[in-house]
Amino acid sequence: MRTGTKYRRRVVSNLAACLLLGVTGGAALANEVVVATTGGAYEKALREAWFDPFTRQTGIRIVTVAGSNSQMRSKAAAMVAADNVTWDLFMQGEIQASSDQHRQVAQDLSDFCRQFAGRADLPGDTCTPAGVRLLSNATLLSFRSDAFKGATPETWADMWDTQRFPGGRAFPNFDDPWRVMAAALLADGVPRSALFPLDIDRALAKLDQIRPAVSLWWKTGDQSVQGMRNGDYSIGQIWLSRAQALKNEGLPVAWSYKASFLVSDRIALLKQAPNRENALKLAAFWLNSPEAQAKVCEALSCTPPSAAAIALMSPQARATMPSSDDVKTYLVVPDSQWINAHAARMLERWNAWIR
Amino acid sequence: MTGQAKRELAEPLPVRKEACRVHSARSFGPALTVLLLAPLLVLLLLGFVYPIAYLVKLSLLVPQFDTAHYRRLFSDPLYIDVMVRTVKIAVAVMGLSFLLGYPIALVMAGKRRRLSLLAGGCVLIALWSPVLVRSYAFIVLLQRNGLINTLLHQTGLSATGLRMIYTEGAVILAMTHILLPFMILPIFVALRAIPHHYGQAARNLGAGPVAAFLRITLPLSLPGVFAGCVICFILALGFYITPALVGGPGSLMAATLIGQQVTVLLDWPFAAALATVLLLSTLLLVLMFRKVLATSRGFDHVH
Numbered sequence: 028m029r030t031g032t033k034y035r036r037r038v039v040s041n042l043a044a045c046l047l048l049g050v051t052g053g054a055a056l057a058n059e060v061v062v063a064t065t066g067g068a069y070e071k072a073l074r075e076a077w078f079d080p081f082t083r084q085t086g087i088r089i090v091t092v093a094g095s096n097s098q099m100r101s102k103a104a105a106m107v108a109a110d111n112v113t114w115d116l117f118m119q120g121e122i123q124a125s126s127d128q129h130r131q132v133a134q135d136l137s138d139f140c141r142q143f144a145g146r147a148d149l150p151g152d153t154c155t156p157a158g159v160r161l162l163s164n165a166t167l168l169s170f171r172s173d174a175f176k177g178a179t180p181e182t183w184a185d186m187w188d189t190q191r192f193p194g195g196r197a198f199p200n201f202d203d204p205w206r207v208m209a210a211a212l213l214a215d216g217v218p219r220s221a222l223f224p225l226d227i228d229r230a231l232a233k234l235d236q237i238r239p240a241v242s243l244w245w246k247t248g249d250q251s252v253q254g255m256r257n258g259d260y261s262i263g264q265i266w267l268s269r270a271q272a273l274k275n276e277g278l279p280v281a282w283s284y285k286a287s288f289l290v291s292d293r294i295a296l297l298k299q300a301p302n303r304e305n306a307l308k309l310a311a312f313w314l315n316s317p318e319a320q321a322k323v324c325e326a327l328s329c330t331p332p333s334a335a336a337i338a339l340m341s342p343q344a345r346a347t348m349p350s351s352d353d354v355k356t357y358l359v360v361p362d363s364q365w366i367n368a369h370a371a372r373m374l375e376r377w378n379a380w381i382r
Numbered sequence: 383m384t385g386q387a388k389r390e391l392a393e394p395l396p397v398r399k400e401a402c403r404v405h406s407a408r409s410f411g412p413a414l415t416v417l418l419l420a421p422l423l424v425l426l427l428l429g430f431v432y433p434i435a436y437l438v439k440l441s442l443l444v445p446q447f448d449t450a451h452y453r454r455l456f457s458d459p460l461y462i463d464v465m466v467r468t469v470k471i472a473v474a475v476m477g478l479s480f481l482l483g484y485p486i487a488l489v490m491a492g493k494r495r496r497l498s499l500l501a502g503g504c505v506l507i508a509l510w511s512p513v514l515v516r517s518y519a520f521i522v523l524l525q526r527n528g529l530i531n532t533l534l535h536q537t538g539l540s541a542t543g544l545r546m547i548y549t550e551g552a553v554i555l556a557m558t559h560i561l562l563p564f565m566i567l568p569i570f571v572a573l574r575a576i577p578h579h580y581g582q583a584a585r586n587l588g589a590g591p592v593a594a595f596l597r598i599t600l601p602l603s604l605p606g607v608f609a610g611c612v613i614c615f616i617l618a619l620g621f622y623i624t625p626a627l628v629g630g631p632g633s634l635m636a637a638t639l640i641g642q643q644v645t646v647l648l649d650w651p652f653a654a655a656l657a658t659v660l661l662l663s664t665l666l667l668v669l670m671f672r673k674v675l676a677t678s679r680g681f682d683h684v685h
Contacts, residue, residue: 100646101644128648202642244631374646374647382634
């Protein structure tokens with residue numbers, strides 16, 4: 028009988044220990060932030076430079092969920108609609124971030140942004156009610172430098188000039204056609220300041236001229252890389268991050284900032300996010316640590332939001348970034364408001380033209 | 383399963399065995415039939431009928447009853463064109479699968495054991511490998527510096543190389559490859575069910591091998607052909623990833639169009655309208671197809 032009591036007591040104490048563990052375990056479980064990212068090299072860079080240092084400093088764990096941008100967008104919308112939100116932060120392109128749909132899904136960050144208002148190293152639109160700028164990526168004219176002797180293509184007009192610059196062309200054909208239309212208009216002589224609102228008819232007419240020369244309409248970044256490797260095209264409108272990756276492989280690839288678009292990624296806070304406070308701490312950590320931004324953009328060849336971060340980057344990395352002169356005279360930043368308002372119409376016209 | 387159902391199953395069986403009756407649906411009582419069907423019915427209601435009804439509701443109530451999405455769909459030639467192209471590609475894939483699949487099914491159902499095992503193994507291995515992998519395999523095969531072009535170049539058949547990837551032909555080829563097992567397996571089952579001596583009897587009565595095949599084997603295998611064709615056709619209509627990977631801008635299909643509306647524009651009511659039209663036209667085509675095959679010879683005589 029005595030052993031029985033002893034046994035029972037041990038069971039009780041074990042149970043209590045388990046319960047205690049369970050409670051603290053539960054607390055540890057809640058001490059986290061769930062971030063939806065596009066995965067791959069992007070997430071790896073963010074984890075090494077941003078998430079891991081943040082966890083070391085605060086003890087808050089970062090759980091990531093991977094998906095494509097459009098998957099994330101529709102899943103976030105479905106979660107908020109179903110009132111069952113399990114993510115805290117998700118990535119959103121600059122253009123989508125200024126849409127009405129985004130406002131229905133994301134929390135207004137006006138209060139949070141106030142702390143960054145006077146910062147000298149951050150441009151005024153770094154932190155907006157829609158989200159915090161993560162980094163900026165260029166889509167630009169890239170070419171095989173071994174394909175041309177002498178002059179190299181520099182502007183969109185050069186891309187259209189198949190006499191001077193022979194060879195195949197590549198353009199994106201994912202469901203976001205404004206970049207291609209804008210390039211066509213710039214090639215047709217529309218000045219940068221008058222680009223928006225886009226003249227869709229004129230853009231498609233200009234695109235009719237280049238269509239026979241287009242040897243690749245890429246849908247995934249991988250296709251643009253594979254096409255450049257195989258020599259499927261000699262000039263293409265592709266992402267700088269991919270062009271940089273090709274150059275790192277040793278391929279003769281070059282690009283021109285005189286034909287480039289700059290689009291940011293933002294990180295937004297979902298409505299009813301389960302770990303709101305932690306998520307905001309994570310976002311503030313990003314804007315407050317130029318070292319993390321510099322490390323990420325060094326790995327991904329992107330432009331960090333903070334000027335202090337640019338100063339921290341290596342000379343080689345800075346050499347591939349657009350100079351302030353390029354930014355002032357050539358770099359095109361899209362009119363998000365207009366693109367959002369006309370997204371459906373643009374896609375309809377694009378689908379009708381491309382098929 | 384409940385105890386009562388177990389008893390019902392256990393008790394009548396010995397009697398049936400004595401009567402040498404086949405255990406078809408007809409030999410069960412109505413209560414048991416309903417009971418056996420109930421799990422499937424519940425699953426279908428929750429997992430199929432409810433979402434479809436919700437989809438149709440989503441496309442019509444915005445928020446009052448309004449057919450605006452359907453009017454937009456039918457007024458812009460783009461959407462009808464894409465639907466028609468989707469059906470055309472699905473028919474081409476179905477026809478090609480039938481032409482390529484029937485001989486393989488014949489070999490599999492044939493009397494030469496080793497050959498039929500080999501054919502069956504190839505079909506099943508193809509069926510078990512993931513669609514994404516097979517789509518990428520076609521990129522490797524068809525791309526400009528891919529296997530086929532390299533071969534053509536080295537044998538001197540073509541100096542410049544053929545443009546094969548990112549075309550509608552590539553989409554049809556890759557889809558046919560992916561859907562071929564779904565055509566072969568039902569035909570194989572139908573062929574296996576035909577007793578061998580039917581063919582022998584036909585030969586005995588003076589028919590040549592071609593006549594015996596055309597008048598005995600082919601008509602008797604039509605139920606399998608019908609099943610294979612319907613499965614291939616319906617699956618082909620909804621293909622998403624393969625056209626996106628190996629197709630060019632010219633091969634915009636209905637599923638891609640619906641995906642754009644769902645994920646890019648977040649216009650779910652319009653996506654629901656597109657999906658509803660696709661579903662209804664599929665049902666209509668399958669019904670028409672069934673009518674055509676049912677009137678053909680032999681179909682009614684097979685159970």
